[in-house]
Amino acid sequence: MKELKHLNKYFKKYGLKLLIGIFITIVARVFQLVMPSYVNKSIEVAENYLKNEIILTEAKSLLLEYILIIVGAALLSGFFTFLMRQTIINISRYIEYDLKNEVFDHYQSLSLNFYKKNRTGDLMNRISEDVNQVRLYGGPAIMYGIQTLTLFVCLVPLMFIKAPTLAMYALLPLPILSVLIYQISKIIHRRSTIVQEYLSTLSTFTQESFSGISVIKAYALEPKINHELETLALDGKTKSMALAKVNAWFFPLMILLIGISNIFVIYIGGQQYINGEIESIGIIAEFILYVNMLTWPVAVVGWVTSIVQRAEASQKRINQFLQERPSIVNTVTEETEIGGKIEFKNVTFTYEDTNIVALKNISFTINKGETVAILGKTGSGKSTILDLIARLYDIDSGEILIDDIPIKKLNLNSLRKSIGAVPQDAFLFSDSIKNNIKFGKQDSTDEEIIAVAKKAVVHENIMGFSKQYETVLGERGITLSGGQKQRISIARALIKEPKIYLFDDCLSAVDTETEEEILNQLKKESEDKTTLIVSHRVSSAKNADRVLVLDGGKLLQEGTHEELNSKDGYYKELYANQLSEKEK
Structure with a gap:
C-alpha cells in the first residue's frame, strides 16, 4: 500500500471528522452485539417457563423487557450506522474533491512537453476514473474495515468466553478464508492495473474520435473507426471479464465457509447440549446469530481487499503524473514590471520530443514599442521564437533578455500576463x-x-x-x-491590453481585404506596444518597422520592407511572387 501513502495528508486534514466517524462506527457495532445475548436470554426464559421454574406473568414481563432491549439496540445501531455513513462517506468525497484539484493544479503547472508525450484521454481518465477508485478506499473501505475489525475484536473474545469449544469450531473456516483472500487479492491487483490502463486507452480513442469527427465524416471513415472501437471494446471486455471472474470467487467462497461455520455450530452445539456441556439451547441460537453477524464483515474483507488493490493501482497511476516535475519553473516570487524590449543572444533551441533543432545560434533585438514581422518557410522556427518569448520552453544555449533582464529572472506569471498571444490554430x-x-x-x-x-x-x-x-x-x-x-482570438488578445503582442500567422484564414483592415486596426492599437507578427504573407509584413526572415532556424535577412525588397534574396522573391498572384 506504499502508493496510497500519498493520501495520508488528506486523512490528517480530516483527522477529527475521521476519528468521530470511527467512534460512531464502533458504537453502532457495540449496539449490534447487544441483540444476540438477549435472544439467548429470551430462549432461556421460555425454557425456564416450560420447566415450571418461573410463572407465566414473570416470563411475559422478562420477554417484553428483552424484546424492548433488542428493538432499542437495533434502532440505536441503525441510527449510528446512518451517522457513520454520513461522516465517513462524506470524508471520502472531500478527499476526492481535494485530490482532483491537486491533480488538475499539477496538470496546469506542467510544461508543453508533458502534453506532447501524453494523450488527453489518459489525462482525463486519471483525474476521473482513477480518482474515483481511490475515493472508494478513502470512504467505504475504511468504514467497512473498521466495522469488521470492531466485530472481530469484540465478538471473538466474547464467543470464547461463553463457549470455547463451540467458538473454536465456529471460527475454524476463517484462517482458510484469509489465505484464499490473500492469494486472490494479488491476482486482482495485477488485473485491476491492466483494466485501468485499458480505460485510459479507450478514453483517448473516443476523445480523439469525437474531436476529429469532421475529418472522419469527410473521409467516410465511420466503418473503420467503428471496427477499431469494436476491437477495443472486445479487448476491454476480455480484460474486464478476467477481473470479474476473480472477483466472482469472493462471495461464493465466503458464503460456503460461513455455511460450514453454521453447520459446526448446530452440530457441535447440539452435541454439547445433549451431553449437558452447555446449559441452554439459547447459546446455539446466540452463536448462529454471531456467525451470521460475521457473514457480512467476512464477505466485506474480500470486497475491501479488492477496493484497496484497485485504489493502489489507480493511485500508482496518479502518482506517476504527480511526480512529474515541470521543466519551466518560476524562480521569482515578486511581481516583475514588463516594458517590452526583447533580445535574443546566440539562442539555440531543440525540441525534446522530436530532437529537431528549431533555432540555431540566432540573435536579434526588438525595442519597446517596435513592430517586427517574422517570415520564413514552414519549419523555419518562426513560431518557436514566439513560444520562447512566452517562456513555454527553455532554451538549450544562449540568452533571452526582456528589458535587459534574463527571462529566467522574471516572474513567470508577470511575463505571461503582459503578453497577448494569438496562435495560428485559434482555440475557443x-x-x-x-x-x-x-x-x-x-x-x-x-x-x-x-x-x-x-x-x-x-x-x-x-x-x-x-x-x-x-x-x-x-x-x-x-x-x-x-x-x-482567428478574429475572436485577436479580440481576446486586444482586450487584455498587454505590453507585448504575439500574432502567430493569425490571419491565414481571412481574405486579403479583411487582413488589410485588421492590420490597420492592429497598427493603431499597438503603437506603444511591442508586436511580433509571424506570417507567410508579405502583406502582413510590409508595414512593420522591421522584418526578420528565417530559414532552417537561422536568421537569413533583417531590415525594413524597403531595404529587403531592394536587394535580391528570399524576401524580394516572396514579395514578387505574392504580388503577381494578387494581380491574377
Missing part, C-alpha cells in the same frame, strides 16, 4: 462568444468587448448570429469558420 472554449473574448480580461464591460470585436473586424459577423454575443460555441469553436475563430 465551449462557451459564449462574449465569455471567450472576456477570457483575456475577466472584468471587461460589454462596451469594451464590442470595441475590440470591431477592431478585430468580427463584430458584424457576431451581430449576424441569432443570439449575437451570447451565442454558445461548439467544442473548440467548431460552429465558427476558421477566419471567425
